[in-house]
Amino acid sequence: MTKDTKVIELDQVAIRFSGDSGDGMQLTGTLFSDATALVGNDISTFPDYPSEIRAPQGTVGGVSGFQVHFGNRKINTPGDKAHVLVAMNPAAVKANAKFLEPSATIIYDVDSFTDKNLKKAKFTTDDPFAELNLEGYQKIGVPITSLTKEALIDSNMDNKTVLRSKNMFALGLVSWIFNRPLEIIEKALKAKFGKNLQIIESNITVLHAGFNYGMNMQHTTPQFLVPAAKIEKGIYRNISGNHATAWGLIAAAEKADIELFLGSYPITPATDILQALSERKDLGVKTFQAEDEIAGVCTAIGASYAGDLGVTSTSGPGLALKSEAINLAIMAELPLVVVNVQRGGPSTGLPTKTEQSDLMQALWGRNGESPIVILAAGTPSDCFDYAFEAARIALERMTPVILLTDGFLGNGSEPWKIPSMSDLPKITTRVAKDPSKFKPYSRFDDTLAREWAFPGMEGFEHRIGGLEKDESGTVSHDPANHQHMCEIRAEKVARVVDMVPDLEPYGCPEGDVLIVGWGGTYGHLVSAARELCAEGKKVGLAHFNYINPLPANTAEVFSNYKKIIVCELNLGQFAAYLRDKVQQYTYYQHNKVQGLPFLVEEIKESVIKLMEE
Amino acid sequence: MIEYTYTAKDFKSLNEVLWCPGCGDHAIMNAIQRVMAGLGLNKADYAVISGIGCSSRFPYYMNTYGFHTIHGRGAAIASGVKSANPKLHVWQITGDGDAMAIGGNHFIHTIRRNIDINLVLFNNKIYGLTKGQYSPTTDFGSKTKTSPYGTIEEPFIPGQLVLGAKGTYYARTIDGNMKMSQEIFDNAARFKGTSVVEVLQNCVIFNVGIHEEITKGENREDKQIYLKHGEKMIFGTNKDKGLVLENGKLKVITIGQDGYTIDDVLIHDAKEESLYMHVALINMTMPEFPVAFGVIRAVETRTYETEMEVQIAEVKKTSKIKCMDDLLRSGNTWEV
Numbered sequence: 048m049t050k051d052t053k054v055i056e057l058d059q060v061a062i063r064f065s066g067d068s069g070d071g072m073q074l075t076g077t078l079f080s081d082a083t084a085l086v087g088n089d090i091s092t093f094p095d096y097p098s099e100i101r102a103p104q105g106t107v108g109g110v111s112g113f114q115v116h117f118g119n120r121k122i123n124t125p126g127d128k129a130h131v132l133v134a135m136n137p138a139a140v141k142a143n144a145k146f147l148e149p150s151a152t153i154i155y156d157v158d159s160f161t162d163k164n165l166k167k168a169k170f171t172t173d174d175p176f177a178e179l180n181l182e183g184y185q186k187i188g189v190p191i192t193s194l195t196k197e198a199l200i201d202s203n204m205d206n207k208t209v210l211r212s213k214n215m216f217a218l219g220l221v222s223w224i225f226n227r228p229l230e231i232i233e234k235a236l237k238a239k240f241g242k243n244l245q246i247i248e249s250n251i252t253v254l255h256a257g258f259n260y261g262m263n264m265q266h267t268t269p270q271f272l273v274p275a276a277k278i279e280k281g282i283y284r285n286i287s288g289n290h291a292t293a294w295g296l297i298a299a300a301e302k303a304d305i306e307l308f309l310g311s312y313p314i315t316p317a318t319d320i321l322q323a324l325s326e327r328k329d330l331g332v333k334t335f336q337a338e339d340e341i342a343g344v345c346t347a348i349g350a351s352y353a354g355d356l357g358v359t360s361t362s363g364p365g366l367a368l369k370s371e372a373i374n375l376a377i378m379a380e381l382p383l384v385v386v387n388v389q390r391g392g393p394s395t396g397l398p399t400k401t402e403q404s405d406l407m408q409a410l411w412g413r414n415g416e417s418p419i420v421i422l423a424a425g426t427p428s429d430c431f432d433y434a435f436e437a438a439r440i441a442l443e444r445m446t447p448v449i450l451l452t453d454g455f456l457g458n459g460s461e462p463w464k465i466p467s468m469s470d471l472p473k474i475t476t477r478v479a480k481d482p483s484k485f486k487p488y489s490r491f492d493d494t495l496a497r498e499w500a501f502p503g504m505e506g507f508e509h510r511i512g513g514l515e516k517d518e519s520g521t522v523s524h525d526p527a528n529h530q531h532m533c534e535i536r537a538e539k540v541a542r543v544v545d546m547v548p549d550l551e552p553y554g555c556p557e558g559d560v561l562i563v564g565w566g567g568t569y570g571h572l573v574s575a576a577r578e579l580c581a582e583g584k585k586v587g588l589a590h591f592n593y594i595n596p597l598p599a600n601t602a603e604v605f606s607n608y609k610k611i612i613v614c615e616l617n618l619g620q621f622a623a624y625l626r627d628k629v630q631q632y633t634y635y636q637h638n639k640v641q642g643l644p645f646l647v648e649e650i651k652e653s654v655i656k657l658m659e660e
Numbered sequence: 661m662i663e664y665t666y667t668a669k670d671f672k673s674l675n676e677v678l679w680c681p682g683c684g685d686h687a688i689m690n691a692i693q694r695v696m697a698g699l700g701l702n703k704a705d706y707a708v709i710s711g712i713g714c715s716s717r718f719p720y721y722m723n724t725y726g727f728h729t730i731h732g733r734g735a736a737i738a739s740g741v742k743s744a745n746p747k748l749h750v751w752q753i754t755g756d757g758d759a760m761a762i763g764g765n766h767f768i769h770t771i772r773r774n775i776d777i778n779l780v781l782f783n784n785k786i787y788g789l790t791k792g793q794y795s796p797t798t799d800f801g802s803k804t805k806t807s808p809y810g811t812i813e814e815p816f817i818p819g820q821l822v823l824g825a826k827g828t829y830y831a832r833t834i835d836g837n838m839k840m841s842q843e844i845f846d847n848a849a850r851f852k853g854t855s856v857v858e859v860l861q862n863c864v865i866f867n868v869g870i871h872e873e874i875t876k877g878e879n880r881e882d883k884q885i886y887l888k889h890g891e892k893m894i895f896g897t898n899k900d901k902g903l904v905l906e907n908g909k910l911k912v913i914t915i916g917q918d919g920y921t922i923d924d925v926l927i928h929d930a931k932e933e934s935l936y937m938h939v940a941l942i943n944m945t946m947p948e949f950p951v952a953f954g955v956i957r958a959v960e961t962r963t964y965e966t967e968m969e970v971q972i973a974e975v976k977k978t979s980k981i982k983c984m985d986d987l988l989r990s991g992n993t994w995e996v
Contacts, residue, residue, distance in 0.1 A: 081992060084994070085992070085994050087996065235992070278996045279996070280996055281995070281996060282989065282993050282994070282995050282996075283993060283994050283995070283996055284988075284991065284992060284993040284994075285992065294984075294987065294988070297984055297987070298984050301983065301984045306744070308740065308743070308744050310736075310740060327981075327987070328971055328972045328975035328976065328979075329975050329976050329979030329981045329982070330981065330983070330984065330987065331972055331976065333743060333744065333968060333972070335739070335740065335743055337736065337769075338736075338765050338766065338769035339765055341733060341736065341766075342733070342736035342739075342765070342766055342769070345729070345730075345733045345736035345737045345739075345740065345766070346736050346737070346739050346740030346743065347740060348729075348737055348740060349709070349727075349736065349737035349738060349739060349740020349741040349742075349743075349744065350740040350741070350743065350744035351740075352707075352727055352737070352740070352741055353707065353740070353741040353744035353745045353748065354744065354745060355744040355745075357740065357744075371730055372730060372733060375729055375730050379727070465988045465989060465993065466988070467985060467988075468983070468984050468985050468988075501725070501745075502704070502705065502706070502707040502725040502741070502745065502748050503704060503705055503745060503747065503748060504704060505702070505704040506704070507704070508703065508704055508723060508724050508725050509725065509726075510673065510675075510719050510720050510722070510725075510726035510727070510728065511726075511727055511728070512719070512720075512726075512727060512728025512729060513712075513728060513729060513730055514728060521675065522675075522720065
């Protein structure tokens, strides 16, 4: 390294890769993240892409982004704002201007800043940076398109194919800036493109061209050093929420020694779960791509009826379609896991954006008295734990369980210390043993779970269904029996509380303000709480992963703070639920429904404002 | 394989049968229970699945495993049951509303996948349980509670729908003919694939006598033909009528008249892959033709649940990942 290299040491950096939805930004971001995790930083990622596969090229609506946040300490969020923006065209600059730190560096492809592209991005002058008030930012124009062409001049590939490698130039350059080893990226490219040797070779060539460009031009490009984080010892891998969910389900089936069946219909942003499980034939996973959402859940119920762990995965609109069938599983008291990767609603809403607005749907979106267990994962990697728990509860308590994740968790990823199967709790299924004593709705005294007998088990032949029954399984319209059965189904779900760990607040165990959150906002809320505590504020965070039933000590925890603020990505659904379930407190609210995660800053502002009131 | 000895009574549950007296469902259930007794398969391996409707109460009356599910979704639930455990004998009981209206999507896709279930479609051309509204198979112009001036919709011909969905098996029978029904259910049970048996069923309350045109009155033998694989397409009170193919169309002839002999009469081939003749037989209507009964199509091919089993077994054989711990440690990992 020469003397004049500017090496800046940082605790944490957020980079946003941004370009047309066909520019390969998701791949670029993923490759960079993997390399970053391997050099020992903690990371958090956030893909942000439009719902159109290829929106008109060069337009702001067609911009696809991938933000990765990494540092030398625990990283809980993908970062409120980016320190470095890699922009493949003017539209990418426009779409991301508001997501940049004040001192941010913008690396952009000069070649794409043509009159035509400026017009497509609806700039009115020929100085896009001035138009967006970005004069004070460090801007590094790099002729990415022409240098990519230059690097592949001898390749015999057509122009269109050559230009597909532009993202590798940007990746190479950023890898130099942040000192990421190229070998890891090369390995990943080889794995991804398999036998397509020409593509592998050209991508690697351009990757190196980008890296070398950074090295050669170091008088203009700064170099950053982000030391490795202090991380607990163990074997790690990067995992997205959807993959973690899929794997948690397989782990549960293995632990319970039964087979896993997924009935599902593709829907953004839940499809990855179906895909990830389809890959696992080697572990005996049966996946059934159904003709619609209803058939997805119905095949899963059929599989559970036949003795498998039946699971269905979906997003909000799909959950709406599945509601009648979920009620059948409630009535038939069969184990079933329903994963809802929430997205912006109502209706088709914002399919690729995140939101927490299906809470009420999960709780109440069915006919009749329809109690159901609801869990919500908090980070991409703990989707594994909560998928496992959802299955454990479903199997041990003979009930459907809804697991709520969201687009932010499902698509986001983070390093994950790989558990060992022997560390996970055992799962005891409720398979009936004695035919002489078996009745379809006879129950265990403690849990009220019924016994599970499925076709093929001799001597247990019986009938179940959606009609109200008495204990013997006979259809009953008796008024007193119906009330009894409604109450017992509610009580069965309420008793799941004995599987729910106590709520442990983060930060101050008592104080001025308790931040309350649930599900996928954990990273942002814990970051806000940590920063507030570090500033000397008496703040705690109570984050809920168990929605129904709530942890037993919920009210006790709430009683230790002067004020409670419920922060959620909807207009106040959990707050309304708490007002019903834990009525003695006043709940302030911080709500956001923009299809985006929280910013740590905005949470802090709300909390400080509430303290001062 | 163990051969189990049963009587039809072994398949009857203790639940009181609540269908109306005289309802065609009683006869259909009796026929199915007799067939099940005769098959000698373990009773515990039967799963009888239904949706909603009069016919869908069927599982409650069976002394097997039974699951009375939700409207229209029986086929999807049955698909899950059979895929989860291919060893089971899965029967789906459904009606013209349950299968053709609310459950139309699951009906066609189950058939397309060719999952090995026995699907019994009770067709009485009316909604019975909701008391007399028209169904997707109600004849055009019929007056019902929701069509007081006559329906203005074309009905489905179930057999056409089955074949259009790549059906491998379609048979038609009628509730009153126990002997024929038993033969057909027995054949359907032994067929590997989605076997659809349409049963023309009489609703004594809301559509009484809907199939009487075929079954009652003089010369009823002239109004129906019982097709059997490999046999001549002969019918009639005197067994002297036959079906021939002329100019690409079916035609009814009398043997010994107009120069036609027995040699001109077609032989039924249920195993023919081409849909041509099967569709023509399904489409026959009175008075020009007799109504076709019997196993019209039975073409065995690969089934979904077997393909699933085979694929899982093959991948298991070659994959290095044998358990969850292997998967967790596969691919890109690093040690801290």
